[in-house]
Amino acid sequence: MTKSIIVGTAGHIDHGKTALVRALTGIDADRLPEEKRRGITIDIGFADLDLGDVRVGFVDVPGHERFVKNMLAGAHGIDLVALVIAADESVMPQTREHFDICRLLNVQKGLVVITKKDLVEDDLLQLVRAEAEELVADSFLDGAPIIAVSSRTGESLEELKQVLRKIGLEVGPRSPEFVTRLPIDRSFTMRGFGAVVTGTLIAGEIAEGDELELLPARGRMRTHSIAPSLTGGFPAGAMVRVRGVQVHGSPVKRALAGQRTAINLGGVEAAAIERGMVLAEAGRLRPVQIVDARVQLLADSPRAVRSRQRLRVHLGAAEVLARVRVLEETGEIKPGAHGFVQLRFESPIVGVLGDRFILRSYSPQQTIGGGTILDAFAAKPRARDLAAIRARLKILLEGDRASQLKQFVESADRHGLRRADLAARTGWREEVIGRASQEALESGTIVDAEGVLLSRAIFDELKNKVLEEVAKHHAREPLSRGLAKETLRERRFAKAPPEIFRGVLTHLENEGTIVSEKDVVRAREHTRELSDADARLRERIEKIYQHAALSAPTLAEAFDQAGVPGSAQQHGRKVLQLLIDGGALVRVSGEMFFHRGALDDLIKKLREYASRNSDRTIDVAKFKDLAGVTRKYAIPLLEHLDRTRVTRREGDRRIIL
Numbered sequence: 316m317t318k319s320i321i322v323g324t325a326g327h328i329d330h331g332k333t334a335l336v337r338a339l340t341g342i343d344a345d346r347l348p349e350e351k352r353r354g355i356t357i358d359i360g361f362a363d364l365d366l367g368d369v370r371v372g373f374v375d376v377p378g379h380e381r382f383v384k385n386m387l388a389g390a391h392g393i394d395l396v397a398l399v400i401a402a403d404e405s406v407m408p409q410t411r412e413h414f415d416i417c418r419l420l421n422v423q424k425g426l427v428v429i430t431k432k433d434l435v436e437d438d439l440l441q442l443v444r445a446e447a448e449e450l451v452a453d454s455f456l457d458g459a460p461i462i463a464v465s466s467r468t469g470e471s472l473e474e475l476k477q478v479l480r481k482i483g484l485e486v487g488p489r490s491p492e493f494v495t496r497l498p499i500d501r502s503f504t505m506r507g508f509g510a511v512v513t514g515t516l517i518a519g520e521i522a523e524g525d526e527l528e529l530l531p532a533r534g535r536m537r538t539h540s541i542a543p544s545l546t547g548g549f550p551a552g553a554m555v556r557v558r559g560v561q562v563h564g565s566p567v568k569r570a571l572a573g574q575r576t577a578i579n580l581g582g583v584e585a586a587a588i589e590r591g592m593v594l595a596e597a598g599r600l601r602p603v604q605i606v607d608a609r610v611q612l613l614a615d616s617p618r619a620v621r622s623r624q625r626l627r628v629h630l631g632a633a634e635v636l637a638r639v640r641v642l643e644e645t646g647e648i649k650p651g652a653h654g655f656v657q658l659r660f661e662s663p664i665v666g667v668l669g670d671r672f673i674l675r676s677y678s679p680q681q682t683i684g685g686g687t688i689l690d691a692f693a694a695k696p697r698a699r700d701l702a703a704i705r706a707r708l709k710i711l712l713e714g715d716r717a718s719q720l721k722q723f724v725e726s727a728d729r730h731g732l733r734r735a736d737l738a739a740r741t742g743w744r745e746e747v748i749g750r751a752s753q754e755a756l757e758s759g760t761i762v763d764a765e766g767v768l769l770s771r772a773i774f775d776e777l778k779n780k781v782l783e784e785v786a787k788h789h790a791r792e793p794l795s796r797g798l799a800k801e802t803l804r805e806r807r808f809a810k811a812p813p814e815i816f817r818g819v820l821t822h823l824e825n826e827g828t829i830v831s832e833k834d835v836v837r838a839r840e841h842t843r844e845l846s847d848a849d850a851r852l853r854e855r856i857e858k859i860y861q862h863a864a865l866s867a868p869t870l871a872e873a874f875d876q877a878g879v880p881g882s883a884q885q886h887g888r889k890v891l892q893l894l895i896d897g898g899a900l901v902r903v904s905g906e907m908f909f910h911r912g913a914l915d916d917l918i919k920k921l922r923e924y925a926s927r928n929s930d931r932t933i934d935v936a937k938f939k940d941l942a943g944v945t946r947k948y949a950i951p952l953l954e955h956l957d958r959t960r961v962t963r964r965e966g967d968r969r970i971i972l
């Protein structure tokens with residue numbers, strides 16, 4: 316199988332990057348008319364080279380300092396860097412800046428190509444080689460091949476290809492643990508096809524027919540229906556359909572992680588798509604605006620980073636302005652130092668835990684450092700919480716997946732996190748989230764409440780709150796069956812997802828500390844112990860209704876007969892409720908109650924009546940006769956029978972079921 320790798324050029328302007336790519340591939344990566352006219356690279360360009368078992372996609376970048384932002388749009392997803400140094404000029408400012416950028420983006424491998432070998436004598440070439448070695452010492456390129464070539468004469472190009480092939484074979488596969496993501500570096504309309512976007516597929520796969528999400532949505536795009544509260548108020552992305560996929564200029568069924576990819580999209584106009592947007596597996600990633608990160612400043616950064624500074628952040632193919640809040644006590648991060656910061660972006664970005672970015676000063680535009688996103692759903696920090704925030708960010712930076720997941724769950728506090736929320740923070744695929752949460756659950760530090768993960772400490776706190784509320788309720792209302800679940804939810808779980816409420820209750824029930832009965836919960840040991848007086852009152856009320864049968868008294872009459880004084884009506888109602896809860900009395904409407912026995916007799920009579928009448932129907936007059944009640948009772952009784960499906964109304968008659 317052929318392996319696909321992406322090689323980015325890097326280096327100072329006019330050092331022969333584009334010429335090198337052309338000499339290797341035969342393709343002129345300077346595709347813009349302005350580039351051809353001026354003879355310089357302005358934007359990233361692409362070419363590809365077949366080396367048998369390795370297929371190289373080149374991203375050729377501009378070297379001019381004014382176009383570093385364009386260089387960054389191409390540099391983010393590369394496997395290898397070809398750091399180009401012209402033999403006649405040696406190391407120059409953008410050689411250093413591009414190299415710094417590669418280090419900050421955590422590029423892992425590469426090589427140094429000394430170009431224009433034909434222009435210099437051997438001793439000068441040795442000097443340039445020495446300078447190159449010095450530049451890359453103690454970096455990822457320390458010990459990497461340094462090859463001198465001439466794109467003009469073709470000298471050593473074959474050797475370079477073989478070295479590229481060899482390093483290419485050493486490049487590890489892209490991690491299969493992340494959801495599909497393609498930062499878009501170009502979009503255009505192709506006549507007859509519609510919108511086409513290109514980019515480096517940094518994770519996952521994209522196949523013809525896939526439904527993907529384009530984020531962040533802008534303008535009038537048809538957006539995905541996710542609750543805005545989940546995205547910090549932004550619409551999530553726009554849904555788009557993959558009409559076709561190309562890799563290295565040929566149509567393929569599916570593109571794989573690590574390939575330069577062109578995608579023909581349906582459902583969106585090219586004009587609505589901007590460089591920096593992201594094409595991703597639908598429903599997994601979300602646009603965000605406040606991000607906690609760790610940053611590293613270059614030793615020769617012209618400035619420190621301080622709170623309130625406005626910086627340019629290059630993330631994926633995007634460049635977005637952000638305001639910094641330094642989370643270190645000193646309030647600043649000095650050149651050469653690292654530290655934690657919060658970035659407040661001026662427009663939404665798409666980023667997850669571990670994403671690398673580059674920081675450039677607002678004006679003049681200079682690369683000052685780079686960083687790693689840790690929490691893409693950060694909250695505004697309070698000064699007194701800074702130490703705790705840093706401790707937390709340190710775990711996100713250094714911890715394993717289970718501890719990172721636990722950190723996210725803990726900071727979600729009482730709201731807990733669903734798996735989709737974790738995907739939006741990490742970009743992890745479902746299985747990875749499953750494994751990490753399994754591990755965290757087994758360690759007992761988090762709890763799964765019906766699919767919502769929350770910290771064990773919060774869960775226990777909620778459990779205690781429930782027990783407390785239930786106990787208080789029993790103390791206040793000893794005659795009540797229990798506390799209405801709805802009241803409990805409103806009181807303690809108003810802002811939490813319903814799963815957490817249900818999860819806490821289920822947990823307490825399984826433990827056997829509470830019992831849930833229909834719409835109420837009670838403590839397991841709660842019994843409604845009646846005083847002798849109340850037990851006798853209950854008996855009296857029941858008798859009154861039993862004797863009255865279908866000529867039921869009003870509540871006032873019943874209380875009167877039972878000897879409940881006006882001042883004890885509240886108490887009388889509670890005792891009455893016991894009869895209702897126990898099933899002896901039935902509320903037929905409002906304050907009209909009947910004894911269960913009387914209703915059962917009535918139903919029996921109705922059924923006998925039905926068996927004597929072939930049409931099984933009865934009208935109100937007949938019903939009054941049969942039941943021996945007045946109209947005042949007949950209508951509520953019939954409506955009750957309709958509701959309980961003993962009868963069914965049909966016009967002014969009832970069918971006895």
Ligand SMILES: Nc1nc2c(ncn2[C@@H]2O[C@H](COP(=O)(O)OP(=O)(O)O)[C@@H](O)[C@H]2O)c(=O)[nH]1
Pocket residue numbers: 326327328329330331332333334335354355356378430431432433434464465466467468
């Ligand atoms: N003599 C010589 N000239 C070269 C070589 N490679 C590039 N050049 C010239 O150097 C100039 C800049 O090359 P270009 O590829 O555009 O540089 P880039 O800005 O790094 O992309 C062009 O005029 C090239 O023809 C080389 O190996 N030998």
Ligand SMILES: [Mg+2]
Pocket residue numbers: 332333334355356376377378
């Ligand atoms: Mg060029």
